Amino acid sequence: MRNVAIVGAGLVGSGWAIVFARSGATVRVFDAEASIRASVLDRIRESLAEMRSVGLVDEVEAILARISVADSLAEAVAEADYVQESVFERVDVKTAISLAIDAAMRPDAIVGSSSSGIPASAFTEGCRNRGRFLISHPVNPPHLVPVVELVPAPWTDPAIVPFLRAEMERFGQVPVVVNREIAGFILNRLQGALLNEAWALFEDGYASAADIDATVAHGLGLRWSFMGPFETIDLNAPGGVADYAERLGPLYHSVAQDRTDPKPWSDELVGRVAAERRGALPSEALADRRAWRDGRLMRLVAHKQAQKD
Amino acid sequence: MRNVAIVGAGLVGSGWAIVFARSGATVRVFDAEASIRASVLDRIRESLAEMRSVGLVDEVEAILARISVADSLAEAVAEADYVQESVFERVDVKTAISLAIDAAMRPDAIVGSSSSGIPASAFTEGCRNRGRFLISHPVNPPHLVPVVELVPAPWTDPAIVPFLRAEMERFGQVPVVVNREIAGFILNRLQGALLNEAWALFEDGYASAADIDATVAHGLGLRWSFMGPFETIDLNAPGGVADYAERLGPLYHSVAQDRTDPKPWSDELVGRVAAERRGALPSEALADRRAWRDGRLMRLVAHKQAQKD
Numbered sequence: 001m002r003n004v005a006i007v008g009a010g011l012v013g014s015g016w017a018i019v020f021a022r023s024g025a026t027v028r029v030f031d032a033e034a035s036i037r038a039s040v041l042d043r044i045r046e047s048l049a050e051m052r053s054v055g056l057v058d059e060v061e062a063i064l065a066r067i068s069v070a071d072s073l074a075e076a077v078a079e080a081d082y083v084q085e086s087v088f089e090r091v092d093v094k095t096a097i098s099l100a101i102d103a104a105m106r107p108d109a110i111v112g113s114s115s116s117g118i119p120a121s122a123f124t125e126g127c128r129n130r131g132r133f134l135i136s137h138p139v140n141p142p143h144l145v146p147v148v149e150l151v152p153a154p155w156t157d158p159a160i161v162p163f164l165r166a167e168m169e170r171f172g173q174v175p176v177v178v179n180r181e182i183a184g185f186i187l188n189r190l191q192g193a194l195l196n197e198a199w200a201l202f203e204d205g206y207a208s209a210a211d212i213d214a215t216v217a218h219g220l221g222l223r224w225s226f227m228g229p230f231e232t233i234d235l236n237a238p239g240g241v242a243d244y245a246e247r248l249g250p251l252y253h254s255v256a257q258d259r260t261d262p263k264p265w266s267d268e269l270v271g272r273v274a275a276e277r278r279g280a281l282p283s284e285a286l287a288d289r290r291a292w293r294d295g296r297l298m299r300l301v302a303h304k305q306a307q308k309d
Numbered sequence: 310m311r312n313v314a315i316v317g318a319g320l321v322g323s324g325w326a327i328v329f330a331r332s333g334a335t336v337r338v339f340d341a342e343a344s345i346r347a348s349v350l351d352r353i354r355e356s357l358a359e360m361r362s363v364g365l366v367d368e369v370e371a372i373l374a375r376i377s378v379a380d381s382l383a384e385a386v387a388e389a390d391y392v393q394e395s396v397f398e399r400v401d402v403k404t405a406i407s408l409a410i411d412a413a414m415r416p417d418a419i420v421g422s423s424s425s426g427i428p429a430s431a432f433t434e435g436c437r438n439r440g441r442f443l444i445s446h447p448v449n450p451p452h453l454v455p456v457v458e459l460v461p462a463p464w465t466d467p468a469i470v471p472f473l474r475a476e477m478e479r480f481g482q483v484p485v486v487v488n489r490e491i492a493g494f495i496l497n498r499l500q501g502a503l504l505n506e507a508w509a510l511f512e513d514g515y516a517s518a519a520d521i522d523a524t525v526a527h528g529l530g531l532r533w534s535f536m537g538p539f540e541t542i543d544l545n546a547p548g549g550v551a552d553y554a555e556r557l558g559p560l561y562h563s564v565a566q567d568r569t570d571p572k573p574w575s576d577e578l579v580g581r582v583a584a585e586r587r588g589a590l591p592s593e594a595l596a597d598r599r600a601w602r603d604g605r606l607m608r609l610v611a612h613k614q615a616q617k618d
Contacts, residue, residue: 117560139528147528174527176520183563186516186524190503191538192561193568197502198538207495211485213537215495218483219448219456221537224530226605228522229500229507234586235599242583249574251426252501254492256571259502265558274551277543290544296535296616303612307605 001110001167002026005080007073007101008087009040012114015141016084017044021066022057022143023171029069030076032087037069047143054302056144074104081106082167084136086114094123102127110160112136112150116188119181120153131157135178136164137185141294142173144301149185151178190229200259203269209276226304310419310476311335314389316382316410317396318349321423324450325393326353330375331366331452332480338378339385341396346378356452363611365453382406383413390415391476393445395423403432411436419469421445421459425497428490429462440466444487445473446494450603451482453610458494460487499538509568512578518585535613 004020006013009031017040021027031037044067048060057063070076077083083105087097094115101111111133113120124133135151142148148168152161161177168175178185184192198212207215223232230241237244281289313329315322318340326349330336340346353376357369366372379385386392392414396406403424410420420442422429433442444460451457457477461470470486477484487494493501507521516524532541539550546553590598 139531145528145531147524149524174523176516176523178520179515182510182515183567184560186510186521187528188557188560189510189564190506190521190524191529192564193506194499194503195538195542195561196565197499201491201495201498206488206491207485209537209539211487212495212499213539214483214485215456215458215499216533216537217535217540219454219496220500221530221533221535222448222454222606222609223602224525225534225609226526226530227602228518228525228530229504230518230522230582230586231526231590233504234590235595235602240583240592240595241586242579245574245579245582248497249579251493251497252504253571253573255498255501256505256568258492259565260569260571262562262565262569264562265554270551270554270558273539273554274549277539277550281540281543283549286544286549292618293532293536293544297531299616300531300534300612303609307608309601 001082001171003028003080003082005030005070005076005083007031007076007083007085007097008114009036009069010086012138012140012142013084013086014040014044014047015143016086016114016138017067018047018051018063018143019171019173020082020084021063025066025171027067028076028080029067030071030073032073037071040069041067047141050298051143054298056298056302056305073100077101077104077109078106080109082164083109083111084114085111089115089118091118091122094118095126098124098127098133102129102133105129105132107132110134110164112164114138114142117184119151120156121181124153125155130155132160134160134164135185136168137187138173139187144297146172146174147187148173148175149178149187150175151181151185153181196259196262197255199265199269199273202273209273210280225300226307310391310480312337312389312391314339314379314385314392316340316385316392316394316406317423318345318378319395321447321449321451322393322395323349323353323356324452325395325423325447326376327356327360327372327452328480328482329391329393330372334375334480336376337385337389338376339380339382341382346380349378350376356450359607360452363607365607365611365614382409386410386413386418387415389418391473392418392420393423394420398424398427400427400431403427404435407433407436407442411438411442414438414441416441419443419473421473423447423451426493428460429465430490433462434464439464441469443469443473444494445477446496447482448496453606455481455483456496457482457484458487458496459484460490460494462490505571506564506568508574508578508582511582518582519589534609535616 006029051057134156137149139145165175233244234241315338360366443465446458448454474484542553543550
């Protein structure tokens with residue numbers, strides 16, 4: 001994968017352009033919106049400058065020099081070994097862009113979609129090269145958060161998955177393989193499970209949203225930022241995970257047994273959480289807080305990269 | 310809370326001694342085991358030296374000078390404004406130590422138990438001063454991970470909770486209030502919800518334990534190390550949490566609906582996860598990996614403290 005095409009150059013697509021270009025690939029970017037095509041290189045330059053300020057990249061212009069903007073989808077895709085598609089997440093939009101990529105791609109190229117929820121089987125069935133398509137779902141922004149979920153459709157060529165896994169590792173990402181399609185893939189299912197418990201605890205009056213948040217941000221989340229849940233419990237009992245499961249499995253089973261009748265997040269419940277959040281952070285302060293989050297995330301990533309192991 | 314007693318001086322209790330002493334309190338430590346009494350100050354000195362190496366404390370001996378070891382429970386507790394109890398987690402053990410503290414304490418002192426799961430109502434009912442007892446559950450080690458769950462028993466004096474919350478904040482901890490008792494409190498219920506989904510995804514063959522771990526350690530866990538789950542989603546949709554819930558609530562509800570028949574973590578399933586973990590990390594390497602974890606945790610905490618907001 002030396003030549004990469006980026007299709008859809010919003011926040012996700014422009015982050016992907018950085019991922020590939022910083023490791024030396026030639027990147028051609030296309031977006032159907034002329035205004036996005038006109039601004040994407042400036043946005044990428046700004047992101048790279050921020051990354052350089054915390055030591056995440058050494059150079060800005062040399063990386064930028066490997067990224068160009070194409071005037072058409074066909075021009076971006078024609079030579080590509082790999083196409084990363086990051087257009088709006090709706091089945092009809094994904095279907096149309098996949099067919100357009102399919103018509104323009106080399107038959108031996110690979111096409112990964114940044115879809116966070118719609119599986120590839122929902123929008124690639126009609127593609128001539130459908131065996132070359134799969135989900136390659138990042139966390140936003142992909143140039144900072146390295147995980148990528150690779151999710152093949154039933155018709156994806158099985159040889160693609162280990163190949164793309166190795167290539168994504170070479171580009172500095174952390175690919176994980178979801179062996180077959182499931183709603184939410186792995187990442188959003190894990191997030192959803194924790195969120196569902198958080199909403200239920202809030203609804204039943206056990207704690208405020210702020211205190212539930214603090215339990216994660218100043219407790220659970222610390223180890224989880226460098227170890228997964230299985231490794232965490234494996235190291236948390238003298239005899240490892242089996243020892244831990246024997247001690248605490250019954251407690252965790254009881255947590256699940258309390259939640260066998262899940263209700264949707266009701267408007268009334270969402271309204272109560274939203275009221276608490278807007279009391280803590282008014283709507284007009286959301287943008288500043290997002291900038292704070294992005295800065296914290298970037299400095300955390302720099303901290304993690306500075307660790308020796 | 311100027312005078313603090315630590316009852317039970319293992320890993321948890323000695324960490325608590327650091328929490329109180331680093332903020333200026335006078336700390337008296339008691340453990341029923343003579344060998345623990347004999348070694349606790351050396352262990353605390355080692356922890357403080359490690360903390361100084363990453364800038365988490367300025368001084369070692371000055372903090373240590375505020376900690377002394379008592380020869381009896383009564384001597385440790387007699388003058389204390391606050392007693393932090395961290396003995397072995399079994400109802401009979403907790404009951405016996407609570408009665409002993411009760412007999413020795415000032416009637417206006419507060420007693421917090423480090424219990425991670427057993428609620429205070431299970432072991433303080435017979436105490437003369439039972440209104441002064443509650444759970445004060447840290448994450449291990451309390452001198453690095455700041456969250457503390459405060460969980461009153463039905464008979465805990467309600468005025469204690471806001472008082473102890475403010476005092477814990479003064480000591481640099483992040484207290485969260487669990488308004489009434491529930492199995493697992495908040496922290497372990499959130500952990501359990503995520504673990505239950507992780508076990509189910511592994512059991513159904515969607516991903517390896519290593520890939521599920523990577524999804525958290527290189528994805529979800531990054532933001533969660535400085536923001537909770539509600540704030541994360543509040544910032545992740547243009548219109549905040551209500552906007553997010555409208556977009557993604559149905560997906561998360563479907564995750565819950567897939568798990569309405571939870572099974573215990575079976576021996577066979579635990580064995581398969583344990584086999585993968587022991588392939589990645591042999592039993593004889595667990596201790597080294599725990600040391601790695603502790604170092605990473607300490608450096609992460611130093612990184613977080615260095616952030617301006």
